[in-house]
Amino acid sequence: MGKHRLDDGTSAKHEKKRQKKDRKEALKYEDITPESTDITAESTPAPGEQDEENGKYKQSPALTGLPQADVDNYLKAENVQITDPQSTSLRPILQFSHLPAEITTLFSSFLSQFEKPSSIQSSAWPFLLSGRDVVGIAETGSGKTLAFGLPLIQCLTSLKKKKGIRAVVVAPTRELAIQVFEQIDKLSQASSSSKLKATCVYGGTNKDEQRRNLKGCNIIVATPGRLKDFMSDGTIDVSKTRYLVLDEADRMLDKGFEDDIKHIISSMPSSSKRQTAMFTATWPRSIRELASTFMSDPVRITIGRGGPAASADDENEDDHGELRANPRIKQTVEVMDGYDKTGRLLQILRKQPKDDKILVFALYKKEASRLEELIRRNGYAVAGIHGDLAQAARERSLAAFKSGSSTILVATDVAARGLDIPNVKLVLNVTFPLTAEDYVHRIGRTGRAGKDGTAITFFTEQDKQLAGGLVNVLKGAGQPVPDELLKFGTTVKKKQHEAYGAFGPKEGMEGKKSTKVTFDD
Numbered sequence: 001m002g003k004h005r006l007d008d009g010t011s012a013k014h015e016k017k018r019q020k021k022d023r024k025e026a027l028k029y030e031d032i033t034p035e036s037t038d039i040t041a042e043s044t045p046a047p048g049e050q051d052e053e054n055g056k057y058k059q060s061p062a063l064t065g066l067p068q069a070d071v072d073n074y075l076k077a078e079n080v081q082i083t084d085p086q087s088t089s090l091r092p093i094l095q096f097s098h099l100p101a102e103i104t105t106l107f108s109s110f111l112s113q114f115e116k117p118s119s120i121q122s123s124a125w126p127f128l129l130s131g132r133d134v135v136g137i138a139e140t141g142s143g144k145t146l147a148f149g150l151p152l153i154q155c156l157t158s159l160k161k162k163k164g165i166r167a168v169v170v171a172p173t174r175e176l177a178i179q180v181f182e183q184i185d186k187l188s189q190a191s192s193s194s195k196l197k198a199t200c201v202y203g204g205t206n207k208d209e210q211r212r213n214l215k216g217c218n219i220i221v222a223t224p225g226r227l228k229d230f231m232s233d234g235t236i237d238v239s240k241t242r243y244l245v246l247d248e249a250d251r252m253l254d255k256g257f258e259d260d261i262k263h264i265i266s267s268m269p270s271s272s273k274r275q276t277a278m279f280t281a282t283w284p285r286s287i288r289e290l291a292s293t294f295m296s297d298p299v300r301i302t303i304g305r306g307g308p309a310a311s312a313d314d315e316n317e318d319d320h321g322e323l324r325a326n327p328r329i330k331q332t333v334e335v336m337d338g339y340d341k342t343g344r345l346l347q348i349l350r351k352q353p354k355d356d357k358i359l360v361f362a363l364y365k366k367e368a369s370r371l372e373e374l375i376r377r378n379g380y381a382v383a384g385i386h387g388d389l390a391q392a393a394r395e396r397s398l399a400a401f402k403s404g405s406s407t408i409l410v411a412t413d414v415a416a417r418g419l420d421i422p423n424v425k426l427v428l429n430v431t432f433p434l435t436a437e438d439y440v441h442r443i444g445r446t447g448r449a450g451k452d453g454t455a456i457t458f459f460t461e462q463d464k465q466l467a468g469g470l471v472n473v474l475k476g477a478g479q480p481v482p483d484e485l486l487k488f489g490t491t492v493k494k495k496q497h498e499a500y501g502a503f504g505p506k507e508g509m510e511g512k513k514s515t516k517v518t519f520d521d
């Protein structure tokens with residue numbers, strides 16, 4: 001009997017060992033262990049989610065102890081909409097102290113600069129920390145970088161095999177890639193136990209230095225063109241990617257970048273074996289189907305979608321989806337003749353307090369250069385940023401604007417998305433962008449992180465096709481709609497997947513003859 005028991009125990013142990021070894025062999029870099037996860041009872045782990053510690057999100061006792069009414073009130077007040085095909089119910093992390101203890105410890109020094117998580121952070125963290133794919137849609141300047149950045153570092157910290165590139169963040173412009181890299185790097189350095197190395201790869205600069213920086217790297221933040229280049233020459237291997245982020249996701253999935261993104265993702269593990277996060281302030285319907293092909297059962301989290309038309313149901317949305325500007329930005333639209341723009345621009349600049357930072361947007365590169373010259377001739381400290389400038393000059397201009405040595409920055413839409421420049425007081429759209437989405441991103445360079453801001457937009461008859469979209473954005477944010485704008489009609493132009501885009505196509509459309517389409521690489 002005793003022998004029998006012993007035999008049973010031994011063979012069971014052997015079998016278990018063998019199974020474990022087989023699975024380890026089969027999974028290689030996937031780090032997936034067969035043990036069940038520790039996600040809250042309501043949550044169903046996605047395939048590939050049982051990745052060592054990652055996916056073991058356990059709601060903190062402090063959060064569990066909150067009355068349900070507090071949670072409901074928060075979700076209502078912040079207008080949080082969560083659509084989850086798995087119907088998982090995870091409470092938002094209302095305070096940093098609601099994060100699991102090991103995560104609070106890991107990031108305590110970094111998080112101490114903020115009072116509490118922003119709404120997108122509160123709502124997205126539980127899902128991302130559980131290993132789920134997430135589409136996060138929240139207004140400009142609402143802290144989306146940290147919303148995907150903290151779970152990224154946590155995910156990689158929990159991997160037993162960290163070697164190689166395990167996380168990739170893709171962003172549409174070089175300056176944004178640099179900014180996101182700096183955030184991720186700070187977060188990684190500040191996290192007490194992490195030994196992760198991040199680097200940034202983007203076009204317009206020397207490849208050799210970037211190659212050197214890639215040595216021993218676990219996280220890359222990249223623009224698509226340079227990433228693709230480095231993948232083709234064998235410098236970068238993304239086949240072990242565990243966590244993928246598309247920042248400004250709708251921009252990354254539009255026609256200009258679509259092929260690059262498909263190529264990059266096709267070299268990564270399948271969507272069931274990696275975690276994918278897509279974040280943006282605008283989520284037009286035209287790119288949603290494509291987005292879903294790169295994700296596995298994603299949770300869609302939308303913050304701040306209000307008004308009578310609000311619905312979690314795609315069918316009830318127009319082509320622009322949940323297009324909503326930050327309501328703290330005071331928006332003014334001035335309908336005028338194109339010839340009056342210069343005089344009015346100078347008049348506005350004269351009225352601004354001397355040290356206020358002003359971001360002036362043009363549609364075309366040559367227009368941006370011309371405006372920069374005009375503003376300089378009128379005695380202002382001005383810098384410029386657009387695709388015709390060398391990368392070093394672009395970075396110098398941005399640094400001058402950030403530091404305040406230039407109080408005015410004239411930009412094309414290369415600066416419309418993502419850039420977090422402290423204390424921009426006014427965004428001045430001298431020429432309207434090609435889409436209402438780009439307008440929302442442009443004006444979003446002010447009014448960030450809970451601050452107020454102002455946007456003044458010149459609108460001419462040439463822009464009339466976009467009047468309907470603009471009227472909707474103004475109404476959605478409770479801003480006045482001038483009668484002259486309504487005269488152009490309120491029909492919303494159907495968004496075309498191939499027509500959607502920001503700086504790229506527009507910069508290429510300069511002067512009617514030009515057909516060159518340029519993107520950041």
Ligand SMILES: Nc1ncnc2c1ncn2[C@@H]1O[C@H](COP(=O)(O)OP(=O)(O)OP(=O)(O)O)[C@@H](O)[C@H]1O
Pocket residue numbers: 114115116117118121138139140141142143144145146280281417418419420444448449
């Ligand atoms: N919890 C927080 N509390 C206060 N400020 C925060 C918090 N999290 C991030 N921030 C700050 O908010 C600012 C905007 O953050 P971020 O650039 O991530 O915004 P975003 O939502 O990605 O904007 P965009 O849509 O324009 O890309 C940054 O300066 C960031 O440091």
